[in-house]
Amino acid sequence: xxxxxxxxxxxxxxxxxxxxxxxxxxxxxxxxxxxxxxxxxxxxxxxxxxxxxxxxxxxxxxxxxxxxxxxxxxxxxxxxxxxxxxxxxxxxxxxxxxxxxxxxxxxxxxxx
Numbered sequence: 001x002x003x004x005x006x007x008x009x010x011x012x013x014x015x016x017x018x019x020x021x022x023x024x025x026x027x028x029x030x031x032x033x034x035x036x037x038x039x040x041x042x043x044x045x046x047x048x049x050x051x052x053x054x055x056x057x058x059x060x061x062x063x064x065x066x067x068x069x070x071x072x073x074x075x076x077x078x079x080x081x082x083x084x085x086x087x088x089x090x091x092x093x094x095x096x097x098x099x100x101x102x103x104x105x106x107x108x109x110x111x112x
């Protein structure tokens with residue numbers, strides 16, 4: 001798994017590339033919290049369009065990251081869900097907890 005980010009106005013888009021499963025999935029929370037502590041950004045969109053695999057550990061990492069960001073009163077949304085992520089997140093009813101947008105552009109517009 002590889003994580004990267006880029007700024008888009010007053011929002012940050014974080015992209016996950018590769019397998020988002022097992023022990024690697026825990027890196028997301030650390031990465032996001034580091035960004036929140038070293039930048040002034042308060043709005044984050046997590047793009048999942050380039051993941052190749054997600055399991056329950058990856059799902060748990062997303063939920064844990066959301067709760068950590070929410071506790072810091074930061075906005076955190078998901079976007080660009082492709083299979084297999086969309087199937088896993090739909091099965092877990094993630095939309096009841098985290099706002100999910102079809103595209104990065106929709107997510108960024110919602111964060112404005």
